[in-house]
Amino acid sequence: MTVTVLAILETDFRPDLSLGKIMNERLRIAADDLRDIHLQALETVGQRNDDLVVYISYNPKYKIRWRIVNDVPEEIEHFVGRVCGDLGYIQWKTAVMNIFKGNE
Numbered sequence: 001m002t003v004t005v006l007a008i009l010e011t012d013f014r015p016d017l018s019l020g021k022i023m024n025e026r027l028r029i030a031a032d033d034l035r036d037i038h039l040q041a042l043e044t045v046g047q048r049n050d051d052l053v054v055y056i057s058y059n060p061k062y063k064i065r066w067r068i069v070n071d072v073p074e075e076i077e078h079f080v081g082r083v084c085g086d087l088g089y090i091q092w093k094t095a096v097m098n099i100f101k102g103n104e
Contacts, residue, residue, distance in 0.1 A: 001042050001051065002048075002050070002051045002052070003042050003043055003052045004051065004053045004054070005032070005034045005055075007056055008056065027056065027057070027058065030064055031056055034054065034056065034083075039054075052076060052080070054080060057092065063090055064087075066084045066089045066090075066092055
């Protein structure tokens with residue numbers, strides 16, 4: 001399985017410029033660590049052409065939030081949720097249906 005973690009730097013709020021630079025760098029490092037360390041075990045799961053795409057960003061209270069943006073088996077969703085929860089990340093919830101997961 002190919003694991004991709006993308007840091008979404010654009011948010012619905014704008015921190016101060018100097019704080020924004022620090023936060024964006026912290027988010028990039030968190031994305032790399034999530035992919036390379038914490039979700040590394042998933043690279044041996046499933047077929048080689050299977051994908052897992054996770055977005056991480058900040059919520060308005062500066063907590064890191066996560067979201068799986070493609071279709072994956074339920075056990076993969078639970079694993080990612082457990083790993084992100086252990087890291088103190090919160091699930092990224094929106095008021096609209098998940099447009100990334102197709103027509104549900």
